[in-house]
Amino acid sequence: MRLLTHNLLASNVKGAKTGFPLKIHVFVQEEHETAFNKAFLLATLRKINWIAFREAADSLGVPNLPELPPDLDKCDDSMLRKYHHALMEVHVKEGYLICPDTGRRFPITKGIPNMLLNEDEVC
Amino acid sequence: MSRPEISAPPQEFYNDNEAHKYTSSSRVIEIQDRLTERAVELLNFPKDDLPRLLLDVGCGSGLSGDRLTELGYSWIGMDISKSMLQVAQDRTIEGGVIQYDMGHGCPFRPGIFDGCVSISAVQWLCNADHLQQEPRKRLNTFFSQLYRCLKRGAKAVLQFYPDGAKQAELITTAALRVGFSGGLVVDYPNSTRAKKYFLVLVAGCLDGISTSSTILARFESSEADAFKSVRVDRRSKASYEGKKLSMGQRLKAHSGHKHPKGKAWILKKKQQARCRGQEISQDSKYTGRKRKDRL
Ligand SMILES: C[S@@+](CC[C@H](N)C(=O)[O-])C[C@H]1O[C@@H](n2cnc3c(N)ncnc32)[C@H](O)[C@@H]1O
Numbered sequence: 001m002r003l004l005t006h007n008l009l010a011s012n013v014k015g016a017k018t019g020f021p022l023k024i025h026v027f028v029q030e031e032h033e034t035a036f037n038k039a040f041l042l043a044t045l046r047k048i049n050w051i052a053f054r055e056a057a058d059s060l061g062v063p064n065l066p067e068l069p070p071d072l073d074k075c076d077d078s079m080l081r082k083y084h085h086a087l088m089e090v091h092v093k094e095g096y097l098i099c100p101d102t103g104r105r106f107p108i109t110k111g112i113p114n115m116l117l118n119e120d121e122v123c
Numbered sequence: 124m125s126r127p128e129i130s131a132p133p134q135e136f137y138n139d140n141e142a143h144k145y146t147s148s149s150r151v152i153e154i155q156d157r158l159t160e161r162a163v164e165l166l167n168f169p170k171d172d173l174p175r176l177l178l179d180v181g182c183g184s185g186l187s188g189d190r191l192t193e194l195g196y197s198w199i200g201m202d203i204s205k206s207m208l209q210v211a212q213d214r215t216i217e218g219g220v221i222q223y224d225m226g227h228g229c230p231f232r233p234g235i236f237d238g239c240v241s242i243s244a245v246q247w248l249c250n251a252d253h254l255q256q257e258p259r260k261r262l263n264t265f266f267s268q269l270y271r272c273l274k275r276g277a278k279a280v281l282q283f284y285p286d287g288a289k290q291a292e293l294i295t296t297a298a299l300r301v302g303f304s305g306g307l308v309v310d311y312p313n314s315t316r317a318k319k320y321f322l323v324l325v326a327g328c329l330d331g332i333s334t335s336s337t338i339l340a341r342f343e344s345s346e347a348d349a350f351k352s353v354r355v356d357r358r359s360k361a362s363y364e365g366k367k368l369s370m371g372q373r374l375k376a377h378s379g380h381k382h383p384k385g386k387a388w389i390l391k392k393k394q395q396a397r398c399r400g401q402e403i404s405q406d407s408k409y410t411g412r413k414r415k416d417r418l
Binding site for chain 2: 001002008010018037039040044123
């Protein structure tokens with residue numbers, strides 16, 4: 001699971017308010033090189049929730065992300081590459097996600113978050 | 124042709140064996156490619172080369188996703204079958220995937236997708252795999268949460284295999300009921316074998332006109348009745364005695380401080396609306412009470 005995917009996910013278990021952002025607990029992480037696509041990256045950075053992104057990167061030990069959303073018109077390529085790396089190239093292989101509202105855990109195995117709910121957890 | 128939907132639940136039908144067979148068949152690849160291409164054509168994005176993020180519902184092993192990547196879209200996929208997703212992951216697909224049952228909704232933030240495709244999957248929602256599953260309810264949950272995670276004005280194109288006209292209508296109605304506008308596009312309608320159904324939907328506004336009011340007018344469900352009765356009963360004087368009443372009487376009957384359907388019902392409806400991403404007032408001790416008559 002990339003941090004991009006994580007930034008889009010929200011738990012919709014019964015009782016959750018926004019279900020976002022899910023906390024990440026990581027056992028195993030990996031890096032996979034991905035082609036740098038500037039236009040896509042800029043569009044994506046406009047869409048993501050920066051605070052959630054930075055916190056998630058923190059929990060994976062990916063350093064050096066600014067506290068506040070950067071001014072994208074002023075970012076140079078080296079900074080953008082750093083964001084690209086954190087967002088697209090770092091993967092959680094094994095671990096779990098935690099719903100911020102209910103504490104419900106969602107396992108991540110072989111890189112795939114399992115967000116399945118039991119029937120009585122559907123809202 | 125036999126329908127896999129009635130043979131087993133999807134997560135059992137698409138086991139390791141079937142997932143491999145499915146993904147390595149050149150015939151399947153070719154068909155899924157073409158269907159995906161057609162779905163994207165129906166999404167009909169402006170030709171501006173802007174990067175777009177799509178949701179692929181029932182993404183399976185990523186055959187539809189591969190085509191999306193080739194066409195220049197980024198995508199996130201969800202599927203119920205671990206085996207299919209594992210095959211996708213092993214083939215190093217470009218999109219991110221999660222395991223999820225679409226009948227339980229769409230676990231994403233509101234308004235984040237620029238569009239949605241679903242290739243050969245939503246007919247699975249019409250089967251109940253155990254007693255707690257009710258197709259209508261699952262369709263409703265799916266569509267209302269799909270609506271929520273799409274950007275306003277975004278389109279969803281869902282290609283599916285209905286087992287007949289009834290099923291096509293069931294699925295279409297479920298989508299329109301939660302506020303989508305749109306309808307079915309049928310390709311090759313005169314050929315039983317080549318015939319393909321695409322449900323083409325727009326979330327919210329079509330040409331700047333909100334369609335929710337027209338949708339509401341088409342409602343025939345009990346919800347719409349309740350809606351009418353709530354509005355009428357403010358002015359009514361008669362009291363509700365719990366008897367079976369005619370429709371006309373029912374509209375006039377309710378009064379007093381309590382809502383006719385009870386507080387629990389209102390709380391449930393409010394929660395459902397919240398799940399759809401609507402802004403709903405907080406629950407409080409006043410919820411479901413009648414307002415004081417004031418001039
Ligand atoms: C015919 S395959 C299509 C896969 C992919 N879209 C493609 O074009 O190759 C149908 C997929 O729908 C998935 N599916 C069926 N029911 C589902 C559900 N309730 N939630 C999510 N996915 C489901 C199955 O697991 C399967 O992978």
